[in-house]
Amino acid sequence: MVAESKAPLGRPRDPRVDAAAxxxxxxxxxxxxxxxTTIxxxxxxxxxxxxxxxRRWPSKALIVHEAVFPPADNRLHVAACGNLETDLRELVTGAVALFGRPEVVAALPGLMADAAADERLRQAFRAxxxxxxxxxxxxxxxxxRSRGEVRSGVTAGTxxxxxxxxxxxxxxxxxTDELDPLADELSDLLLHACRG
Known part of the structure; x- marks a missing residue:
């Protein structure tokens, strides 16, 4: 009996095509x-x-989503310093910078409209x-929480x-007008919510 090959059929995809698109x-x-912006x-x-x-993206919305929120580029990471206020401010500042990029601002209205009827797009956003x-x-x-800085009932999801x-x-x-004050105000609100 001959073992079945696990190799993919056809030519491997060229990553240069993905990057160019x-x-x-x-x-x-x-x-x-x-x-x-059309296909x-x-x-x-x-x-x-x-x-x-x-072949790579079955809809315009999915290529746009990956273009503006590339998986390797949109991970927020905070080098936690052991102080909730400082850590939250760093995280919120990174999120504000991500959502303030020109391509993100240009894409979001259309992506939000398309997400209403596109389960794959909603899943991509959520993930x-x-x-x-x-x-x-x-x-x-x-x-x-281990340092006693967060009240009970506060969840990361919320x-x-x-x-x-x-x-x-x-x-x-x-x-994107006046995003810097927004980062400070949003950080203050989150900190208040965490401490109660």
Whole structure:
């Protein structure tokens, strides 16, 4: 009996195609906005075929999501210093910077509209938030709780929703004006919520 091969069929995917398509998507979002960033334009800018795009991303929303929230780039990490206030401020400042990037601001209104009817996109959003802010907040809260800095009943999930919800609404409705004061105010609110 011959063992079945586990090797994938066909040629391996070229990572340069992925990189070119994602770069083209970010550029077009900043130049044209979400509505006018199309698969045709992405393919032309990246100098790849539409088929190459669709083979990797089955919809415009999914390529845009990966372009503006690349898995390796949107992980918030805080080098915890042992002080809840300092750690929360660092995390919120990183989240504000992430949501303040021009390509993110350009993409969010369209992504939010498309997410209403696209379960895969909602799952991608959820997974990205949990892998970045959710996991990091859980770690910081566990450490702060062991030091007696966090009251009972405070969960990382609720804090993550407060941060992400605030930043989504801010980016969609107001853009990136005056983000620095927002980071300070949001950090103060989270700290108050943690301490009660």
């Amino acid at each position: 994602l770069r083209a998507t970010r550029e077009l979002l900043c130049e044209l906005g979400y509505a006018d 045709d334009r992405i393919a032309r800018r990246a100098r790849v075929s539409r088929t190459a795009i669709y 990205g938030l949990e892998a970045s802010a959710g996991n990091e907040l859980a770690r910081l809260l566990d450490e702060a 804090l993550m929703h407060l941060v992400a919800g605030t930043l989504l609404v801010r980016a969609v409705a107001w853009g």
